[in-house]
Amino acid sequence: MNTTVDDQQTGTVIPPVHEAPTILIRPSRGWVALNLRDLWNYRELLYFLTWRDIKVRYKQTVLGAAWAVLQPFFTMVVFSVFFGQLAKVPSDGIPYPIFSYCALLPWSYFAGALDRASNSLVGSSHLITKVYFPRLAIPISAVMAGLVDFGIAFVVLLGMMIYYGFTPTTAALTLPLFLSLAVATALAVGLWLSALNVQYRDVRYTIPFLTQFWLFATPVAYSSSLVPERWRAWYGLNPMAGVVEGFRWALLGKEPPASLLAVSTVVVVLLLIGGLYYFRRMEKTFADLI
């Protein structure tokens, strides 16, 4: 009888109940699996890192959470004066202040999250060189931490909606989708930039430029209806255009930006998957390079 084979098989196939997981550490080559399960096992760490970012941000600030409101609010005021009043940028019949604030809300979230995510790895070098955990937790928590600011600034938008007499329709229920799209965009680009930043410190200096150009390429101060009809779907190649127009549609009742959104979603999904794989590929070098 082939008892030895049997023994071996039972030995490997059915481990004892108390058996701990076996970890195999070996050099990886090329592209590696995403291993999102590992990230899931560390979800509590993700929570604590996010919580830390939020807590620390408002410690020792005089105005605390007010900062979340001040930045988009004053940008809105400046935009309203220069673009709305002086340049008379058309705002599709919506009062300019709420028209721009509704776009500034996801935009400031995005710009802040992108900046924090891109610098997150370099800023956490003391963790990366001293303890193991899925490195993805760092940029993800950086992106998540910005949501609190978003929530606070959103309250101001609600106030403005009451002031200007906008009643939310059922379209407002789709808002989480557009917010998710903004989160995904920030994360997708943040993953690329944070991993690049470990290797090339130039990245840090390009981010302010990048966000500035990106702001002008996004219909924040103006409407996407300025773009000729047949090019409008292509405008969705900038995912933030989809997010911003999505917000305006959901809250202020502009016409639905369907084709724009479809393109934006595809772009973000591709960027995000690419970013995840690139990040995982570079992950093994972080501790040595940082």
Added chain:
Amino acid sequence: MTDIAVRVENLSKQYRIGGAQARYKTMRETLMDMAAAPARRLRRLGRPAPPEETIWALEDVSFEVEQGEVVGIIGRNGAGKTTLLRILSRITEPTEGYAKIKGRVGSLLEVGTGFHPELTGRENIYLNGAILGMKRAEIERKFDEIVAFSEIEKFLDTPVKRYSSGMYVRLAFSVAAHLEPEILLVDEVLAVGDAAFQKKCLGKMGDVASEGRTVLFVSHNMAAISALCPRSVLLEEGQLACYDDTQEALEKYLNLGAVLQRIPLIERKDRRGSGRITLMDVSFTDPQGTPTPTIRSGQDTRACISYVCKDGVPLRNVVVSIAFDDYLGRHLFSCPSRISGEPFDEVPPSGRMICAIPRLPLPPGTYTFHLFCGVNNETGDWIRHAGQVSVAEGDFFGTGRLPEASRRGLLVPHHWDVE
């Protein structure tokens, strides 16, 4: 058959070396490189790759640790101890070979990893616990125990930036000590805190060991190693020099020290100071200047420190000091030239500064020394834990006798009379 908890097979790790500029490449350089790469590859076709500037921090290391075993990892600075631990902790990947680990791993390469100065003690316990891999429920369950162990109850809601360094370390160690993995990797975390707390930490480590957990323990503290670890891995220049009973390994380690008389400092990155002067290496010699294989208690000893001044110019107003700590990290004595009234008015661009210590007052044992060199009332070069020196038995009192091990601190020449 007992279970193997950690199995290391032909593990190697290669690092590229080079200046700071080489490490952070700029994007422009990389793009140029990429553009030039196909041509270079074409030219290189069929020929072996040119040798790059690399070092093997770890080379072909294999060993096995059984479940419940406590193993020490010893070797001098740069022997690859920390690299080994970093690979086993999955912080960095090996270049070749593999390691198999059975069980939940907890690694303590430092205490207080991820502590945030702005957060309170309470908040940092949760954050640090999560970073070390504890579940939230687990931290909550052990919270009171952690606080009690750290002895900082009163300051629990104070931001840790206002803590004294002692309090900070105590809190950090307490969190770490309550980690309950099946396999614990520890790197020199005991070299912190005051002596009383260190004792407590050693006690805790002993508990962990007796609970049947597998522990890999890197330390320069030979007393702790021999007390806690029945077996030890000795690494020498990245290679496994021996894996044996701790006593055997320690003996081998101390002999290695005898062979390597000159302790190099050039590679040290953890130095502080303006860099106007760089300490290159240290050797211990007899009064004639011949390097001795071992220094002995009571022997006239000289510490010779080679140095180089920046830009090859002579420096004025230079002070130098060497200080010795015992195995627990307690400061024993130092020899500062500023205090002994011998600052150098001018030193040549390179040379050796020599400290003569008549009748070395150290009983047998291993000591850590620190080096400091000041230029014009500024720190020129300061290397903490510059190296270790082992002192062999010697006839300090001229009687052939030394105090018993438990009664040793420093040896002081003395004389008794009765009237």
